[in-house]
Amino acid sequence: SPIHMKHKLKMDPEEVIQRVSEMVTYARSLCADVEFSPEDAGRSEPEFLYVVLGEAIKAGATTLNIPDTVGYTTPDEFYKLIDGIIKNTPGMHEGITVSVHCHDDLGLATANTLAGIRAGARQAEVTVNGIGERAGNTSLEEVVMTLKTRHPVFGLETGIETQQLSRISKLVSNYTGIVVQPNKAIVGSNAFAHEAGIHQDGMLKHQSTYEIMRPEDVGVNQTNLVLGKHSGRAALRNRLAEMGHSLDDVELDKAFARFKDLADRKKVITDLDLEALIADEFYKPRDVYLLNGLQVTSGTMGMPTATVRLRGPDGVIHTVATIGTGPVDATYKAIDQIVNVPCTLLEFNIHAITEGIDALGEVTVRIQSEKGSTTMDAQSEIQYIRVYGGHGADSDIIVASAKAYINALNKLIIAQTEGVEKVKNDFGVMLG
Template sequence: MPENKIYIFDTTLRDGEQVPGCKLNTKEKIEIAIALEELGVDIIEAGFPISSPGDFQSVAEIGKVVKNAVVCGLSRAVQKDIEVAAEALRTAARRRIHTGIGTSDFHIKSKFNSNRDEILERAVQAVKWARNFTDDVEFYAEDAGRTDNEYLARVVEAVIAAGATTVNIPDTTGYCLPHQYGEKIAFLRNNVNNIDKAILSCHCHNDLGLATANSIAGVAAGARQIECTINGLGERAGNTALEEVVMVIKQHQASLGFYTDVNAKMLNPLSRLVSDTMRMPVQPNKAIVGANAFAHSSGIHQDGFLKDAQTYEIINPDEVGAEGSRIVLTARSGRSALAHRFQKIGFEFNRNDIDVLYQQFLQVADTKKEVHNEDLDALATAYQKSVVV
């Protein structure tokens, strides 16, 4: 395993599909799974096989078409769950069973009416059941973000000893601050005797808007897998956004020292595919893939951007498959942006012309959210006629 590679575990088809209204049929799941493999993700969590006959079928069909990525099925720490997941994954060339149980006292006491020792036993047993079907077993310690670190270390050591090859440390409720999540990963790296036998994985939720920051803190502290979704889809406020962590790692490769195998040029096309298929619009200001990610409307920003794009863009739109940068004309825009747009639509004006046209432009802009080319064409045509007269 390359020490500086970060494995990308995509759970769009499982955790992402849990968003209300985002249910997919088998055909839609297969289309997205094929695209995810082309994107270069390492693991595709195809579904939760025991949850419904449809999900079982989807996992089985995805296993038939995905050849390079690992196909993963989720289960609870229940023997029947694991057996059903194994059966659904039987068609996959490379398969992983993802099983686990809640480890925080909130889950142990309120959800399971149990105790720490009993939960530890159930965790170990689940991994042993899964190992009967595959040597690629991932264990999730649900609500690890709020789990006592010393107890979490006991669980992690025990499940690795039982055969888990990846251990998922979910911040299930999105509670942790980045330094807290990073410290949790570091604690496990330093206090689990057999930690070298497994990969630690980050699975962070976005309830406080910290999913991406927490995932990056996790890999900086020693985790080597990030679990994420296209467009950050997922339960409640969503999961870590795949496009965000991939580009953070790429942009900061010199300081972080990591890489992924994701083809960044596919990020925007795949974002649109997922958005259209799941019928879930992407917020315009979404990082990397939002409609406004490469749009400039402030006069100061537009002037700097037109002189040198790097003054206000740290990513070239082409790098992530976006359609290009946009100069959006509003009442906040300046003369340089106006002159640039006039030139783009075929009008050449000098500075004095622009000074006059700018005042007319502002009158229009104050009445509209955005000034379009047809508005400018009308302004320019009227101005040229007035000058000739």
């Protein structure tokens, strides 16, 4: 865009065209599939954009990714942009894939992406839960389910197993510490809830009156009261397998121990409880520090006090007692004294997994190091402070809070002592 050329790149149009040719040519010398993305295409002058993209094709680009970097365009504008690129870019041919990459600053990312697809784009860059810089990126689940639900309109297939959408949404939320809002389309907890009486009446008469897709289409099981105190290992293994979790004998032993502990405190174990249990037990960093014990005293009759016992990386048990403004504050202060890794708590969220007073509590937190751990964005060259998310689940919300905080601290410690890449390699994804 003119704004980026003037204020960021400090280049004139001719210099930009030359640099595009040089860099795409260099990229093509390294691999056969090269994606070129002209930043801030949504605010670029179309005629100049055609020239730049044509130069990229001539230099060997195989994918042209068109970003609405600041989420500025409307669906009509974005449709015309993609349509114009396909029709007017020099050298455009069937071997070139046109891609779209939209941001959600005005809440239009999904609409713009779908407009681009209707105009002829055949690749869409999306994220689970719509997470991303600022207001986020286009939501994977929204695009996938729109293409599936409105197939007569788009006539396109994604090949994605939509029954996994709910699970992957939860997994990403647990990893990142970013909670999905209840009214989030497709994967929010209220996505298939009907409160108004007239809606409930219609649903009882026929599901299609108020639901355009079935909950099971995205992996939401609404008849999920399955296990209880007297359920055995085989029943647990079978139910977890049905939910997509294949555990070996050692993993099953751990899961069953957690299950029996929960069943002693909770009358009925639902699929949602099992998902939280599995995430808490297996989808976490290795235990640099492990919660070994927690005792909390709180109320209106005195200062909240927490006694925390952690097993350290050397196997030694450390015990500290502190006071705080509340039970969570006291617990976190005690953990801080033991771990001694200065950090700032950025976010703390807690919610009940299911209904009822005995519901499992789930806590997500986000922290950052006070020493500063930064990553440079390759395009903007802006330094970003790295944030680490943590997740914990327990029928005791203070225990869940402690687990979540320790989970995040373990990621931070691994990153500081062994490098960010080690955190990535341990999980296959970035957990911060």
